[in-house]
Amino acid sequence: MSSTKQKILIIGNNQTDRVALSKSLSNDYEIIQAEDGTVAVPILKKSHSSLSLIFLDLVMPEMDGFGVLTYMKTNNLLREIPVIVVTTDKDTKKIGQAFKAGAIDYITKPFDSDLVLKRTQNILSLFAKQKRLIKIVSDKFYERENNINILLNILAQAVEFRNGENGFHIMNVNIITEILLKRLVKRTNKYNLSNDDIDMIVVASALHDIGKVGVKETLLNKPSKLTKEEFEVMKGHSKIGAKIIGDIKLFKNEQIYKYALEIAKYHHERYDGSGYPEGIKGEDIPISAQVVGMADCYDVLINDRVYKRTYTHEEAIRMILSGECGTFNPILLKCLKEAQHEIVEELNISSKVSRDQHKIQAIASSLFKGESDSYGLSNETELSLDSERIKMLYTSKIFEEIIFDYTKATSVLNLNDSAKELLKVDGVIYEPVNNKEFVEVFGRNNIDRFLNLLSYTSFKNPSFNMQFKILINDKITKYKLVCSVMWDKFNHEEKIGFVGRAYKVR
Ligand SMILES: [Fe+2]
Ligand SMILES: [Fe+2]
Numbered sequence: 001m002s003s004t005k006q007k008i009l010i011i012g013n014n015q016t017d018r019v020a021l022s023k024s025l026s027n028d029y030e031i032i033q034a035e036d037g038t039v040a041v042p043i044l045k046k047s048h049s050s051l052s053l054i055f056l057d058l059v060m061p062e063m064d065g066f067g068v069l070t071y072m073k074t075n076n077l078l079r080e081i082p083v084i085v086v087t088t089d090k091d092t093k094k095i096g097q098a099f100k101a102g103a104i105d106y107i108t109k110p111f112d113s114d115l116v117l118k119r120t121q122n123i124l125s126l127f128a129k130q131k132r133l134i135k136i137v138s139d140k141f142y143e144r145e146n147n148i149n150i151l152l153n154i155l156a157q158a159v160e161f162r163n164g165e166n167g168f169h170i171m172n173v174n175i176i177t178e179i180l181l182k183r184l185v186k187r188t189n190k191y192n193l194s195n196d197d198i199d200m201i202v203v204a205s206a207l208h209d210i211g212k213v214g215v216k217e218t219l220l221n222k223p224s225k226l227t228k229e230e231f232e233v234m235k236g237h238s239k240i241g242a243k244i245i246g247d248i249k250l251f252k253n254e255q256i257y258k259y260a261l262e263i264a265k266y267h268h269e270r271y272d273g274s275g276y277p278e279g280i281k282g283e284d285i286p287i288s289a290q291v292v293g294m295a296d297c298y299d300v301l302i303n304d305r306v307y308k309r310t311y312t313h314e315e316a317i318r319m320i321l322s323g324e325c326g327t328f329n330p331i332l333l334k335c336l337k338e339a340q341h342e343i344v345e346e347l348n349i350s351s352k353v354s355r356d357q358h359k360i361q362a363i364a365s366s367l368f369k370g371e372s373d374s375y376g377l378s379n380e381t382e383l384s385l386d387s388e389r390i391k392m393l394y395t396s397k398i399f400e401e402i403i404f405d406y407t408k409a410t411s412v413l414n415l416n417d418s419a420k421e422l423l424k425v426d427g428v429i430y431e432p433v434n435n436k437e438f439v440e441v442f443g444r445n446n447i448d449r450f451l452n453l454l455s456y457t458s459f460k461n462p463s464f465n466m467q468f469k470i471l472i473n474d475k476i477t478k479y480k481l482v483c484s485v486m487w488d489k490f491n492h493e494e495k496i497g498f499v500g501r502a503y504k505v506r
Contacts (some may be wrong), residue, residue, distance in 0.1 A: 001499070003490050005028065005029050005400070006028040006029050006030070006052035006053070006124065007029065007030045007031075007032060007047075007051050007052055008025055008029045008031055008032070008041060008051070008052060008053045008054070008055065008120070009031075009032045009033075009034060009040065009044075009051050009053075009055070009348055010031060010032070010033050010034070010055045010087060011034045011035075011036075011037065011039075011040040011052045011054060011055065011056045011057060011065070011068060011286070012023060012032075012055070012056070012057030012058070012060065013035050013036055013057065013059075013060045013061060014057065015035070015312070016415045017057065017086065017109060017111075018033050019037075019117060020110070020111050020113075021111060021135070022110065023084070023113070024113040024114075024116040025117060025120060025347050028117070029052075029120070032051075033193055036060050036061065036062050036063060036134070037063025037064060037067045037068045037071075037504075038062045038063045040063075041063070041068070041071055042067055042069075042078060044072065046076075048075075048077050048080060048081060049080070051081050051366050052124060052127075052128075053081065053082055053083075053084065053120060053124055054081055054082070054083045054084070055081050055083075055084050055085075055086055055107075055409060056068055056084070056085050056086060056103070057085075057086045057087075058085055058086070058087050058094055058098060059087075065085055065098065066097070066098070066101055068083075069083065069098065069101040069102050069103065070101065072102065073102050073124075078102040078272045080107070082104040082123050082124075082127045083102065083103045083104055083119075084103065084104065084105045084106060084107055084119065085098040085103045085105075085106045085107075086106070086107055086108075086109065087106055087107075087108060087109070088108060088109050090141065104123060105119060105123055109121060111469040114117060124180070124236070124437070132274075132498055139179040155454050168299075168303075168397075169209075169299055169303065170205075170206050170208075172206050172295075172303075172347055173206075173208065173292060173295045173296050173299050174202055174203075174205050174206055174295075174298040174345075175343075175346050175347060176206045176295035176298055176299060176343055176346075177201060177202050177292050177295045178198065178202045179339045179342055179343055179346060179494075180291050180294060180328060180332065180336065180339060181193065181202070181291055182198065182199060182333065183335035183338055183339045184291065184332065184335050185198070186289075187331055187334065187335060189329060190284070190331075191261065191287045193274065193287070196255075197255070197259075197396075200255055200256040200259050201259050201263070201288045201291065201292070203256060204256055204259040204260035204288065205263060205264050205288075205292045205295065207245060207260045207263065207264055208241070208263050208264055208267045208292050208296060209237060209241065209264075209267075209296075210244055210245065210264060211236070211237035211238055211239065211240035211241025211242070211243075211244060211264060212240075212241075213236045213240075213244070213304070214236070214237065214244070215233065215234060215237050215241035215243075216233075216384055217237065219233060219234060220234075231341045235268070235276045235277060238264065238265050238266070238267065238268055238276065239265065239277050241264030241265065242261055242264045242265035244282070244308075245257070245260050245261045245264050246266070249288060255331045259286075259288045262286040262288055262289050263286075263288050263289050263292045265277070265289070266278075266280070266285050266286055266289035266290075266293070266449070267292045267293040267296055268283075269287050269289060269290075269293065270285075270287065270291060270293075270326035270327050270328070271290070271326075271327040271328050271329050271330075271454075272326070273359040274327065275293075275326055276328055278415075288332045290328070290329050290332060291332065293328070294320065294328050294332055294336060297320060298316050298317075298320060298343070299334070300314070300319075301316035301319060301325070302316050303422060310325075310442060313343075313344050317336065317337070317340050319500055320333070320336060321333055321336070321337065329391065401416070401417070401418055401419075401501060401502070401503045401504075402415065402416065402418065402419040402481075402501065402502040402503075403416040403418070403419065403501050404419065404497075404499070404500055404501075404502075405497065405498065405500070406415070406432070406497050406498050406500040407496070408495060408497050411440075412428060412429070412430055413428075413429040413430075413432040414427060414428055414429075415427050415428075415429070421443045422472050423442070423472070424441070425438055427440055432447075433447060441471075442470060443468070443470060443471065445470045446469075446470070449466060450466060450468075450469070450481075450483075452493075453466055453483075454483070454485065454498070457485045457495075458492075459487045459492035459493075462484050462485045462486075462487065463482065463483060463484040463485070464482075464483055465480065465481065465482050465483075466480070466481045466483070467479065467480050467481070467505065468481060468502075477504060478504070478505040479502045479503065479504055479505060480502065480504075480505050481500060481501070481502035482500055482501055483498050483499070483500035484498060484499055484500060485497075485498045486498060486499065
């Protein structure tokens with residue numbers, strides 16, 4: 001039945017070419033034709049999701065092949081639909097340009113019918129695999145267990161870096177939120193929270209203070225008490241956070257998006273209406289924000305901040321129960337009282353770093369599980385695929401952060417956009433140690449130190465830190481790097497790659 005056939009769009013102004021291609025393919029595929037880029041764009045706009053492949057002539061009178069590729073790139077269609085460019089064999093320079101612009105393959109005129117069909121089949125199956133891989137990674141991202149770490153890591157880094165908070169605040173809030181929610185659903189079904197809801201609130205809690213990226217650093221790190229005016233500015237972080245999340249639809253899942261938004265906005269509201277930004281009270285405050293608000297309050301108390309001393313766990317619990325940090329929901333206070341030992345225990349369990357590593361490990365293992373044939377498929381390694389969006393949104397640009405990952409099987413080092421700009425190197429570096437350009441920028445000495453530290457890692461001790469200096473815009477800049485090695489699931493002696501971040505040391 002024709003409707004089950006995959007659809008191929010042939011774009012080119014030469015009718016003979018279109019007919020020839022069409023003839024080779026029409027037995028197996030449904031063919032649509034467009035005689036120019038200007039005709040193709042509306043088709044892409046309307047029906048891109050139904051297209052499996054595009055044959056694109058580079059030379060066309062009004063909008064040429066490069067115009068179409070640019071349109072597709074801007075609209076993120078190149079990840080969705082593979083493009084084979086059609087050209088004459090003399091056009092080697094153009095072919096190179098087309099690859100750069102996002103084409104995946106090329107065929108030359110005149111067409112060999114069998115070759116056209118074979119190429120089409122190959123590209124489609126390769127692309128299907130890649131898409132499947134992207135889907136696996138995307139799905140993983142929304143599965144809390146496997147993704148929370150990426151999210152937490154990135155956000156913790158971003159917020160921690162500016163807030164003068166210790167790096168574990170977000171993770172602690174996350175742990176306490178989960179404990180409180182689990183107690184809460186045991187006590188009452190008033191809030192109608194399913195396990196999925198709990199998972200989503202826990203993930204979304206990581207974003208509670210994201211609005212602080214909009215507050216001046218000097219204010220965030222002010223060692224003395226804030227003036228009234230300054231406190232007003234600081235309070236703005238709830239609204240800014242809500243706006244950031246509102247502007248960027250971070251999650252595909254509407255529910256988690258809703259939770260993230262309400263948590264960012266209302267985590268400083270208090271049950272008696274004394275909080276901010278809106279002074280709403282009681283059950284008008286979403287339960288997600290109530291719980292995260294309590295978790296946040298507890299963790300702030302037990303850790304030091306530039307403006308306050310550290311309180312003991314007992315002091316913190318007493319202060320919250322007695323209302324010194326504002327009024328909380330009576331049921332939640334009961335949950336906190338009940339769960340206090342569990343909280344202490346959980347926050348102390350193993351080192352937080354190793355918990356972190358464990359999760360990175362879990363993600364890495366699950367990604368590589370049974371996917372050994374997928375190694376060479378993509379320029380973007382599996383780990384970076386879906387987290388890339390978040391990395392870009394929150395951290396790298398603002399903090400001039402370098403995020404990297406390396407896959408041993410492909411010998412490819414990936415760098416984030418910010419690193420590309422800062423270091424003025426390619427984002428995808430094959431065999432970095434032997435890449436002249438990269439070695440020059442990063443420095444042989446730094447690379448040797450890195451490799452040395454890498455050699456001391458093990459499955460049990462997979463991470464290391466390193467400080468280094470590099471020349472950025474003619475200025476010697478100090479960076480601190482954190483790197484985690486990923487290990488083969490079945491062979492703990494075997495490194496499969498590493499992921500890491502480097503951020504500026506001021
Ligand atoms: Fe906050
Ligand atoms: Fe916080």
